[in-house]
Amino acid sequence: MSWIFLILAIVLEVTGTVSMKLSEGFTKLVPSVLMFVCYGLSLFSLTMAVKKIDLSLSYATWAGLGTAFVTLVGILWFQETANAFKLVSLALIIVGVVGLKLADA
Numbered sequence: 703m704s705w706i707f708l709i710l711a712i713v714l715e716v717t718g719t720v721s722m723k724l725s726e727g728f729t730k731l732v733p734s735v736l737m738f739v740c741y742g743l744s745l746f747s748l749t750m751a752v753k754k755i756d757l758s759l760s761y762a763t764w765a766g767l768g769t770a771f772v773t774l775v776g777i778l779w780f781q782e783t784a785n786a787f788k789l790v791s792l793a794l795i796i797v798g799v800v801g802l803k804l805a806d807a
Contacts, residue, residue: 711747
């Protein structure tokens with residue numbers, strides 16, 4: 703169940719970050735409210751996850767995969783630039799998270 707909370711925390715964090723972009727500096731009500739709701743629920747879910755998953759692993763997974771997914775959303779949805787350096791950097795984030803999990807096993 704803790705891993706489900708962690709996955710939910712990541713999805714909510716990514717949704718909150720995308721909502722931040724869509725709020726256009728808090729000038730749009732629905733994305734602004736959604737941002738706060740998603741971040742609050744994300745932190746709640748992360749709190750539930752760290753009850754059973756080591757703090758270092760859960761936070762690194764939340765932050766790392768959240769960063770990777772937000773970057774992919776930026777590239778795919780907001781037409782941000784994608785170059786080899788950015789993609790290799792994303793891969794290194796993912797490798798780091800996997801490495802932490804493997805070191806924990």
